[in-house]
Amino acid sequence: MSMKKGSLTLKDLAKIVGVSPATASLALAGDPRVNVKTRQMVEEAARRLNYVPNEIGRSLRAKKAETIALIFPNTPHNAFSHPYFVELLEGVTEVLVQNGFYLMVSTAPTEQDEQAAYDKIMMNRRADGIILWPASINDSNISRIVESGFPVVYLGRWHHNDVITVERDDFGGAYLATEHLLQAGRRNVAHITGPLEYQVSIDRLEGYKKALEDYKVLYDPSLVVTGDYTMESGAAAIRELLKRGVSFDGLFSGNDRMAIGAMKALHAAGIRIPEDVAMVGCDNMEMASMTTPALTTIHQSLREIGRVAATKMILLLTGQEVGAKQTTIPAEIVVRESSTSHVKV
CATH class of the missing domain: 1.10.260.40 (lambda repressor-like DNA-binding domains)
Structure with missing residues (x-):
């Protein structure tokens, strides 16, 4: 035959x-x-x-899928629309391709869908390991996965040390941003936070508070407004501060999108940046360099986070020494025109 x-x-x-x-x-x-x-x-x-x-x-x-799952739990925004997503993906993919592994991406809009997706991956061995983007601190599925014994690398801070994690220094980044504004002579620094059920938002708020404390500036809760990481919420936060008559000469925004929304609302109100209000964002997304004035922001390499996380996962799956279980990727400030006062003539 x-x-x-x-x-x-x-x-x-x-x-x-x-x-x-x-x-x-x-x-x-x-x-x-x-x-x-x-x-x-x-x-x-x-x-x-x-x-x-x-x-x-x-x-x-x-029983080896030769596949790593990158999971985005239900997040306040669609993972695919976030500029971070591409960078993270590039970092993870680079390492997996070198090591002959495939990548599977899973996103879930609700906690119920999320549980079903995780069960499928873990029970049916669709993947050998999971790289997990942080969810809300109230999301019970996350604990279940991280503590299931299934190979997991968590992209955030975990509350006990035997879990393998790679995280951004959100606290340190927020500290740098606030310190930069204080060093520029700004004394009433407002802060737009992300949703406070996310660890990243809490850490950035804490970094902001710590910088104020170190510079002997009293923390004033009326200068803090909660947003949801969208441009619109940044604009709404400025309108709220102005409506409440809160006086501020500096602004640290929990991400660049909210900073850009805030910038638009300040322009609309005839407030000059940086003369009247010096501004710093966080994320260093591409759009930040294209605003007028260009936005000073905090850079945290998501590509590097992806690379480190994928490398740890490969070491874990091939039975090698993972090295340090917790890795924090440092933040750095990218100074542009929105925070450096022009010389007034």
Whole structure:
């Protein structure tokens, strides 16, 4: 029987030998449940007919999917629309490709969908390990995964040290941003936070407070407004501060999107940046360099976070020494025109 090499299916092979496809599959995997005679018949036929098992069948037998799942839990914004996503993806992919692993991306809009997605990945071994983007601190699914014993690298801070994590220095970044404004002589520095059920928002608020404390400036809660990381919430925060008659000459925004929204609202109110209000954002997204004035912001390399996380995962899966379980990628400030006062003539 002449067959093109590689075109023979498991079903064909089973039919030729006279066994079920399931038995043929187990026989090729060397499963002890199949008697030796049958196994030899199947192996012999496979050799004779140049049967090439397909990747899925082989990976299921080996119980190694050679795939890493990158999971974005339900987040306040669609992960794909966030500029960070691409950078993180590039960092992760670079390492996986070098090591012959595939990448699977999973996003879930609600906690219920999220639980189903995780169960599928873990129970069915769709992936060998999970790189997990932080969810809300109230999300119970996250604890379940991180503590399930399944190989996980968490992209945030975890509350006990045996979990492998890679995180941004959100506290340090916020400290740098606030310090920069204080060093520029600003004394009433407002802060627009992200949603406070996210650790990143809490850490940035804490970094802001610590810088004020170190510079002997009293923390004033009326200068803090909560946003949701969208441009519109940044604009709304400025309108709220102005409506309340709160006086501020500096502004640290929890991300660049809110900073850009805030900038628009300040322009609309005839407030000059940086003369009247000096501004710093956070994320260093591409758009930050294109605003007028260009936005001073905090840079945290998501590409580096992706690379480090993927490297730790490969080491974990190949039984090598992971090294430091917790890694923090430092933040740096990128100074542009929005925070440096022009010389007034």
